[in-house]
Amino acid sequence: MWTSPMELKWLLMWLLFGFIKGKTPDKCPDLPTTEFADVTAEMYPLETKLYYECDPGYRRKASMYPGIQCESKQQGAVWTYKLFECNDEKKMLSTALTMELELTQKPEGEPRSPAPQEQEDFSESKQKDFCGPPKAIPHASIKLPQQHYVGQVLHFKCQAGYDKRPPTSGSRTCKEENGKIIWTPLDMICTNDSSQWPPQTMGPGLTLLSSSPSSSGTRPVTGFTAIWFVLLIIPTAFV
Template sequence: MELIFLLLWAMLRSGEATGHGNGKCPAPHYIEFAEIIIDRVMLGSKGRYKCEDGYKRTIGESNLIVCINDTGLIRWTTKTSVCTRVSMATSQQSERKPQSSAPENPVTIVPSDTAGYCGIPSPVEHATPTMTHYAVGQELHYKCLRGYDARPPTSDISTCKEESGKIFWTRLSLLCTNDSKSGEEMTQPIPITDTSEPSHVPPVMLHVCTATSELSHVPSVMLPVTVAVSTVFPIIFILLGWIIVPKLWRRRSFTEEVKTEKTKSILITAARVEMESEVEAHRLKSNM
């Protein structure tokens, strides 16, 4: 009886630690200019190996991996070989296929030392693992890319929850921006296809990081320039006025003094000439 109780208790603890995996989480939030980091992959989460360029999935070989509980050991189902090299003609045909235009979020699974969670999937030659399905209880850590984290908060966590039969991701308050897009354009859903169809793999790759910057205006640069213009120019005008106005005033005063001296000199000369004329006239009159 005690052994049965211990087994039940262990199963409950395992379910609390790793999530029960029932139901299917919807597409996680898409945040432009942000990356997603997963440190604890929940039990029941799924992923697929995507072949590199020049390789294709081996016929009859599934590329699906699942985080399972293998008699108390939480691990990914292993794959030894998934991809094989394709011929030149097949490679050229695959290059002509149109690329998916669905939005991408860089998803990175980091090593976790915590027992009871799946870590990084085992490496497979010529293939890259991608996350395609998240179990209830999964946490996704969002973080703005460097250069797009000007507005706080720059990181947040979204959790897949199930309440009243409804499965949803908790709301994010994160906003990564380059000041060229509105808040409504920042959040869009990521389409995640059914994991039962290997041919439809959502384009959410590990260690992928893409961003397009459209710098239409930079208000943070214009503000200091405006402040500098409105502050420095009046000071320059005041200094120039303080230097130039006294000089102009002294020059005007000097000009007026010169004019006055010239006028005095002319008057004195005219008086002398008139006096000499009177003396000469008086002398002539005396001689007569």
């Protein structure tokens, strides 16, 4: 059966699209909310995008892109970087005013050569399909991505003051299970409210009760109260 050049072209495009799509990791569902916990990650699968964010009081230089992406290269999974800096806002304002003053007072001179840039550290994880932690940039931090991919592992830890009962740390993994992409359960609760926890058992048949009144407004009868009541009743029996 003869195939026209146009049909052959569409067939090749379909095969190429299927090959590329097969190499792209599947996206994870929305991450369940965990209150009062900090979330970190040590490794990121291919196609993950992260963004640097300047610390308060610092601002990125104009036209600098804060994003990086985990891509597959010949040496394995690596982050692709672009030049990014966070500078002190006060110094940037002072430098801008100084340059403006120089331009108004001095004739135009020879163009300045750009300052030499330091070599960046591009050390990556040895895992083939996972990038390690991104390089540190002064006065900047990394934000977790909004979209995750299969294979992502996130670590959770209760914030200070929200760790009344263990476990206070745990992890979730995005994986495919029975044809469905899920996040594994997180076996931890972060809260500073003691009423959220079950009473502690002190021994056989003994339970540590809360010192607060019960919901009905009555207080439990203690052994001392019972003895005092008996001592009050005995004299009346002989009257």
